[in-house]
Amino acid sequence: MTHIRITEDSGIPLLGSLYFGIIDRGTSLLQVRPSCGCNLNCPFCSVDAGPASRTRATSYEVSRDYIVSYVKEIARFKGDGVECHIDSPGEPMLYKELSGLIADLRAIHEVVTVSMQTNGTLLTADTIRSLESAGLDRINLSLHAIDPDLARQLSGVPWFDVTRVINAAREIAKSRIDLLIAPVFLPGINDAEIPRIIQFAREIGAGRRFPALGIQKFERYRYGRTPRGIKVQSWWQFYNRSLKPWEKEYNFRLIIRPQDFGTVRRPMVKKCFEKGEKTTVEIRAPGWLNGEMIGVAKDRVVSVLNCDREKGNVRVKIVSAKHGIYIAVPA
Ligand code: SF4
Structure with a gap:
């Protein structure tokens, strides 16, 4: 590990x-x-x-x-x-x-x-x-x-x-x-x-x-x-x-x-990506899952599934953006 x-x-x-x-x-x-x-x-x-x-x-x-x-x-x-x-x-x-x-x-x-x-x-x-x-x-x-x-x-x-x-x-x-x-x-x-x-x-x-x-x-x-x-x-x-x-x-x-x-609704911190959007992330660390990498773009973590690159920039497509948690796959 x-x-x-x-x-x-x-x-x-x-x-x-x-x-x-x-x-x-x-x-x-x-x-x-x-x-x-x-x-x-x-x-x-x-x-x-x-x-x-x-x-x-x-x-x-x-x-x-x-x-x-x-x-x-x-x-x-x-x-x-x-x-x-x-x-x-x-x-x-x-x-x-x-x-x-x-x-x-x-x-x-x-x-x-x-x-x-x-x-x-x-x-x-x-x-x-x-x-x-x-x-x-x-x-x-x-x-x-x-x-x-x-x-x-x-x-x-x-x-x-x-x-x-x-x-x-x-x-x-x-x-x-x-x-x-x-x-x-x-x-x-x-x-x-x-x-x-x-x-x-x-x-x-x-x-x-x-x-x-x-x-x-x-x-x-x-x-x-x-x-x-x-x-x-x-x-x-x-x-x-x-x-x-x-x-x-x-x-x-x-x-x-x-x-x-005591939990009440409050504005969310700025959403940086929408589902379906394409962006370029820089790979900075391995992901939690096998085959996943941690990418970064716009000051947010984007978890890239099925990623074979260990560093550098990767073009990705956001597949989930719910609650500001960003999951992507290579585009
Ligand atoms: S359910 Fe909770 S305590 Fe049990 S293995 Fe998962 S994280 Fe650990």
């Missing part, structure tokens, strides 16, 4: 990529991605992350100063009420300067909330204290099963110990950090576990300022993994056959909306 450290001198911008930097989807919430490695191999991973990945060839790490300088500028543009959500496509706790990054983000005038997602494997009483002192407001904890064997199976690694994650959840609930438990519902696999997770969230008092549970729908992705035995639901089935009946049965709020997090 090639490791790329992205600094201000690297010539790689922090907008335009799904893998690192900042993602702005036109709201007051900014996704902040300082790194993209993972220590688990979940069989349902939407980005095929982890040591056993079959498609990921590179890992990225952005220097703390560089990513903070970008967030400062975008937060000024967005105005008061920004949430920074650290949600690398991987495990954010693998980022070495995480507490420092949280403290820096929390110090930005327009930022009112700093939150983070984690699989919980690296949380201990000490790391939770350090995240709390840094000013972290909320942890979205991925906990997909309480049953130890199923939880291990869903982590994809033999060393996974759900007791540690459960203890960490209890510890967070006692701290100043808000806890949102975020299981992925895998119909046909962890159906019996969701009620246990709801009861656990209630028992430990998760969710004070924010909702206690954020059950996620499993979706199939082109470069993701799909576990055996899953019965993929439509959004209608997810809401009407799962969330609503569970809400009623357990008298617990499960349908959550962006407003519950």
